[in-house]
Every structure is written in structure tokens, then in C-alpha cells.
Amino acid sequence: MYIRSAAAVSPQASFEALFTGAAGYQGEQLSCIEPDYTSYIDPKLIRRMSRIIKMGTAAAVESLKAAGLEQPEAIITGTAYGCLADTDAFLSRLVEFKEELLSPTAFIQSTHNTVAGQIALLLKCHRHNNTFVHKGFSFESALLEARTMMGENEITTALVGGVDEIIPASHALLRRFGLYRANGDSLRLVNEPAKGTMAGEGAAFFVVDTQQSANSLARLDALQTWYKPSTPNRVADGINALLAEQGIEWKDIDLIVAGRNGDTGDDALYDLFKKDIPETSFKQYCGEYPTATAFGLWLASHILHEQRVPGVEGLKPRRILLYNHYQQTHHAAYLLSAC
Amino acid sequence: MEQLMQTLKEQIIRQLNLNDKKPEDIGNDDPLFVEGLGLDSIDALELIVLLQQEYKIKLANAEEGQTVFRSIRTMAQYITDRQAQDAAAS
Numbered sequence: 222m223y224i225r226s227a228a229a230v231s232p233q234a235s236f237e238a239l240f241t242g243a244a245g246y247q248g249e250q251l252s253c254i255e256p257d258y259t260s261y262i263d264p265k266l267i268r269r270m271s272r273i274i275k276m277g278t279a280a281a282v283e284s285l286k287a288a289g290l291e292q293p294e295a296i297i298t299g300t301a302y303g304c305l306a307d308t309d310a311f312l313s314r315l316v317e318f319k320e321e322l323l324s325p326t327a328f329i330q331s332t333h334n335t336v337a338g339q340i341a342l343l344l345k346c347h348r349h350n351n352t353f354v355h356k357g358f359s360f361e362s363a364l365l366e367a368r369t370m371m372g373e374n375e376i377t378t379a380l381v382g383g384v385d386e387i388i389p390a391s392h393a394l395l396r397r398f399g400l401y402r403a404n405g406d407s408l409r410l411v412n413e414p415a416k417g418t419m420a421g422e423g424a425a426f427f428v429v430d431t432q433q434s435a436n437s438l439a440r441l442d443a444l445q446t447w448y449k450p451s452t453p454n455r456v457a458d459g460i461n462a463l464l465a466e467q468g469i470e471w472k473d474i475d476l477i478v479a480g481r482n483g484d485t486g487d488d489a490l491y492d493l494f495k496k497d498i499p500e501t502s503f504k505q506y507c508g509e510y511p512t513a514t515a516f517g518l519w520l521a522s523h524i525l526h527e528q529r530v531p532g533v534e535g536l537k538p539r540r541i542l543l544y545n546h547y548q549q550t551h552h553a554a555y556l557l558s559a560c
Numbered sequence: 561m562e563q564l565m566q567t568l569k570e571q572i573i574r575q576l577n578l579n580d581k582k583p584e585d586i587g588n589d590d591p592l593f594v595e596g597l598g599l600d601s602i603d604a605l606e607l608i609v610l611l612q613q614e615y616k617i618k619l620a621n622a623e624e625g626q627t628v629f630r631s632i633r634t635m636a637q638y639i640t641d642r643q644a645q646d647a648a649a650s
Contacts, residue, residue: 268576321612323609325602326606329602
């Protein structure tokens with residue numbers, strides 16, 4: 222499977238901005254830098270869209286534009302939390318108005334598949350449309366479905382994305398679990414391990430294709446997930462097997478893109494893979510959230526295409542291992558090659 | 561009536577997130593649906609909620625909506641009539 226284009230609405234302005242001055246955030250969370258949506262979406266549609274829908278739709282439109290594709294053969298998204306702002310609005314009114322006088326718009330837009338649905342409406346695309354809601358595997362599930370459909374010759378192109386947003390109510394609930402550090406500094410997140418990480422959000426979309434094209438960013442050679450591995454070594458063994466299946470060894474990996482989030486407990490697992498291979502990480506740019514690997518894949522794809530690594534001088538990687546785990550339960554490894 | 565129409569315009573802009581509109585952009589007799597403001601069936605549901613929430617008025621039947629929601633003036637007239645009926649009944 223080839224990654225023909227990748228676009229993201231994230232806490233960073235662009236891939237280029239990671240070299241000229243990455244955006245840093247203080248406190249508990251990183252928030253998306255939102256574009257002028259009127260250049261992506263009909264203003265008449267914007268008024269009904271909550272932030273996550275606008276973020277997802279803009280990233281999808283940008284990705285399609287970069288790929289030069291008007292109609293994908295499938296639209297597949299992954300989201301753990303879905304459209305939280307609309308869900309919050311709908312449920313709050315349900316309580317406030319004692320289950321009467323409910324706004325239909327918030328109800329309609331509160332479902333997890335709203336982003337994929339809005340993209341389809343915008344494109345007038347009546348093809349396969351699916352959304353996966355599998356916590357830390359939501360994005361991986363979307364990508365795996367695209368790969369499966371391609372393997373069965375059902376499609377040759379797909380628009381695949383991962384989206385999640387932070388709202389005050391969800392953040393307040395998640396912080397009760399002690400997930401976040403109080404006075405975080407995002408750009409130092411990974412370099413200063415401590416208890417807790419910083420929350421993040423974002424929308425990243427990809428046009429994937431069975432065929433390589435002149436502008437393909439990267440080739441996705443393999444993707445594998447492990448749910449609640451019995452021991453950390455099981456993931457290490459799994460990655461070893463993954464490399465063997467591809468006929469390569471660790472020495473063939475030029476760069477590891479790791480999902481380190483600065484939390485000492487979480488980051489200990491990444492140390493299992495220390496193989497004297499250059500490593501970079503991505504959550505200092507996007508924060509921690511269940512579909513953060515979509516941002517990680519966006520970053521890895523652009524690194525391979527542009528042959529530049531933010532924060533690492535002179536490295537021109539041809540093969541990348543992207544490894545991430547979400548709260549030590551959802552582990553995913555992507556093997557990518559330059560085109 | 562003029563004050564009620566002004567209030568209705570402000571409430572509709574807020575309820576329907578018509579962020580690019582100001583009350584003065586909406587004529588009292590402009591059609592609300594399709595042409596004019598360009599509202600659609602989901603907006604009609606929002607307007608029904610608005611009537612209930614702000615004026616405690618429930619539409620007697622769905623067909624009424626077509627005439628009631630024709631313009632700001634017809635909405636204001638309907639609210640005024642219903643409030644007068646309710647006052648007379650109580």
C-alpha cells in the first residue's frame with residue numbers, strides 16, 4: 222500500500238514548521254492550530270459543524286487535493302472519542318431541559334461517524350464509508366480495513382483518517398485518572414520524563430493507493446497491532462517476526478519514530494527496542510490521544526518523502542519503524558519505506 | 561411587533577449558528593427557507609425547538625410550519641396570536 226498524500230490539522234502549523242520553529246504548549250494539553258475553514262468547506266455547511274468535524278473535513282480535503290484525487294473509492298475513519306463537543310451539547314441539554322427541547326443538530330452530529338459522513342456529503346461520494354471506534358486501535362483498524370479491501374481487489378484507493386478532539390468536560394474526566402502532568406512543557410515532554418503526559422488532539426488524513434505514483438510519500442510495508450500483550454517482550458518478539466517476514470533486520474531500519482509521551486511508566490516500553498538506531502518521537506508535537514499514531518504516520522510519511530528529520534541533522538532515512546502504544550494496552554508497529 | 565421581530569432575528573442567528581449574519585441582514589418579509597436565508601429541514605426542527613424554548617409554544621401540527629416559518633413577520637404574528645389566545649383562555 223502506498224501513501225499518496227498525508228494532511229493534518231494538528232497542534233503544529235505544518236511539517237515545515239517543525240524545522241523553522243515547532244509550536245510549544247505549556248500546561249496539560251496541546252490544542253490544534255486551525256486553518257481558515259472557509260477555504261475548504263462551504264460556509265453554509267460550516268455553521269453546523271463542530272470543531273472536530275471541521276478539523277477532519279479540512280484535513281481530508283487537503284489530503285485529497287495533495288493527491289489530485291476527487292473521489293476516493295472508500296472513506297474510512299478511526300476515532301476513539303468521536304464528536305465530543307456535540308455529544309456534550311446534546312447530553313447537557315438532555316439534563317438541563319429534562320429530556321425535552323433537544324437540539325436536533327447536536328444529536329445528529331454527535332455520532333462517531335459524523336466526520337466520515339460529512340466528507341462523503343461534501344464530495345457526494347456514495348462509496349464505502351466506515352468508521353472504527355476501537356480506543357487506541359481506531360486509526361489502525363481503519364487503515365487495516367483499507368489494506369484488506371485492497372487485498373481483495375475491492376478498491377484501489379481510499380481516504381483514511383484518524384480524528385480525536387479534547388473538550389473541557391472530557392479533559393476534566395481523563396485528568397482524574399492522573400494521566401497528565403500539571404505543568405508540562407510540550408517541546409521538553411519527551412526529554413524530561415516524569416509521571417504523566419500532556420493531552421493532545423488532531424485530525425490526520427491519508428490517500429492510500431495500491432499503485433505508486435509520482436508523488437507518493439511512502440510505502441506502507443507492514444502494519445501490526447498487539448492488544449494487551451502478556452509481557453512487553455511479546456511486542457519485541459512480534460516486531461522481530463514482522464521484520465523477518467519482510468526479509469529485513471534491525472540494522473536495515475534507518476529511523477525509529479516512537480510514540481514516547483514523557484510518562485516514565487509508558488516510556489519504559491520504548492527502551493526495549495533500543496538498538497543503536499536513530500530515534501525520534503512525535504508526541505512532543507501532538508500530545509497523547511488514542512489516534513495519535515495518525516499524526517505519527519503523517520510525520521513519518523513526510524520524513525521519508527522530504528528526507529529530513531525534525532531535530533536530527535543530516536539523516537536521510539529510507540526505512541522507518543513507527544512504534545506506538547496507547548496506555549500500554551494498544552501497541553502498533555508500522556514499517557514504512559521511501560518511494 | 562417590531563421589537564419581537566428584532567428579538568426573533570437575534571434568537572435565530574444564535575440558535576442556527578448563522579455567524580456571518582447580523583439581524584439587519586434579515587428582512588422582515590424575506591423567505592427563511594431555500595431562497596432568502598437558505599434554511600433547510602434540520603433548521604425547521606431547530607426553529608420548532610426555539611418556539612418551545614423561548615415562547616412555550618408548540619406547533620399544533622407539522623403543516624403549520626410551512627406558513628409559520630415563511631418569514632420573520634409570519635413567525636412574530638404567530639407568536640403574538642398564540643400568546644393572545646393563551647391569555648384569553650386563562
